[in-house]
Every structure is written in C-alpha cells, then in structure tokens.
Amino acid sequence: MKKSDVIQLTAMPLQSPTFPRGPYKFFDRQYMIITYETDADAIRALLPEPLELDGNTVSVQWLDLPDGEGFGAYAAAAQTIPCKFKGESCVFVSQMIVDNCPPLAGGREIWGYPMKYGQPVLQVTGDTLTGTLDYAGQRIANGTMTYKHDAFDPGNAAKAEEMLRRTQVTLKIIPDIDGRPAIAQLVGVNFTNIHVKGAWNGEARLELIPSVNASIADLSLRLIVGGIQFLTDMTFHYGRVLQDYLA
Numbered sequence: 001m002k003k004s005d006v007i008q009l010t011a012m013p014l015q016s017p018t019f020p021r022g023p024y025k026f027f028d029r030q031y032m033i034i035t036y037e038t039d040a041d042a043i044r045a046l047l048p049e050p051l052e053l054d055g056n057t058v059s060v061q062w063l064d065l066p067d068g069e070g071f072g073a074y075a076a077a078a079q080t081i082p083c084k085f086k087g088e089s090c091v092f093v094s095q096m097i098v099d100n101c102p103p104l105a106g107g108r109e110i111w112g113y114p115m116k117y118g119q120p121v122l123q124v125t126g127d128t129l130t131g132t133l134d135y136a137g138q139r140i141a142n143g144t145m146t147y148k149h150d151a152f153d154p155g156n157a158a159k160a161e162e163m164l165r166r167t168q169v170t171l172k173i174i175p176d177i178d179g180r181p182a183i184a185q186l187v188g189v190n191f192t193n194i195h196v197k198g199a200w201n202g203e204a205r206l207e208l209i210p211s212v213n214a215s216i217a218d219l220s221l222r223l224i225v226g227g228i229q230f231l232t233d234m235t236f237h238y239g240r241v242l243q244d245y246l247a
Contacts, residue, residue, distance in 0.1 A: 074100030112172020
C-alpha cells in the first residue's frame, strides 16, 4: 500500500475501516432531554477554559438512533452543560455513553466526543417515555417523561430546532505515541439539514446513581426543570477547532 493510499483511509483497520467518510445523515433520531438545576461551582469545575458558565442547569439526554449512515443503529446517553464561548451560547458535551463500536470510535477520533461503552436504552413503556443507562453492570441513571401530552403546541418544534442548531463543544484529547497529547483542542460541531418531525414538552423525573467511571451523578440533582422529546432527521458534518491548547 502506497503512502497516497494510506492517507486516504478514513480509519483503521485498513482492510475494513471502522467508519466511512462523512458527512453522515441520520433519520428518525429520537431524543429525550431532561434538564435540571445543580451546583454552579460544580459545573464551573468541569468547563475547560475559555468556556464560561451560563447558568446552573445541566441536562441528561437519551438518544435512539435507528438509522445513522455509516454507523448503523445504536443508542446513546449524554450529560450536557450550557455554556458560552466568546459570547455565543453553546452546549459542552461532558460525558457520553453509546452501545455500538463505529459511532464510539468515530465520535472520539473525529469530533472528540467523550464516549464510553455502556447500555443506554430509550423506549416507550405503557404511557411513559423511559430512559435507562447502565455502565459496568450497574444502573447509573433512570429517566421518565410523560408521553406526548402536549401534542398540539406549535412552539415545541421551534424549541427543539433551536436546541439542535446550538453549537456543541467537545474537548478532544488524543495522545501521541509517547503518551503526551498529540491533539488537545476545543472542537465546535453544528448539525445541518435539520427537520424536526415532532416535539413534545412534558413533566419529567430523573434519578442519578453514583459511579466512579461514569460519574454523571457528580452534578447532583437539585430541581427538575422539565423534559422534551423530539424526533428529527439531520446531517452530521465535520467540526472546527475553537481552541488549540498546543498552539
């Protein structure tokens, strides 16, 4: 294999790259996002500079992704933190857990998403939208939300689209062969071609269980703000460097 062939590969292994070249289209991507109040000082300690605190709320979100081009079908859960970057309202993705190798590898290697392997599940059970999250054989989060109680509110879709259009920020750390960072960047990611097919606000409840290697409970729950469920198609492009810590 020639050098020119090597640098055209999208990922390892060379015989069967773990993920193809993007952009990546997603269809019927479903979210349940539960927002809650927590301690502002605890949030501040998790925001890498130059990100700035933007209130005292964080969110735990569950995603069901049945059709992601190049990645297949999988589920994910994440903890996200509203923040500001140079005055722009953004969302810092603090932790993320998925149940499928290609999006896990691609998410970490391309965009710097802080992904680990676990068992997130989002499903409808009876009259309730439920999210469960297991890591290392332990339940670390339970979330529930009323199922489509306000189906006729036209403002829900606009709210969901605004959330999806907000820049997501990740901290991308990739070590060099000697263990020192080869890449240390803040990365900005924006979705495009967003089509919200449905969105519903509702009452929600959340339980967080402490776990040393999946520590979403470290941002303790003080007060539930609310929940939102939405279904969308969208396109996932490559990101951009917001801050290069090694420059």
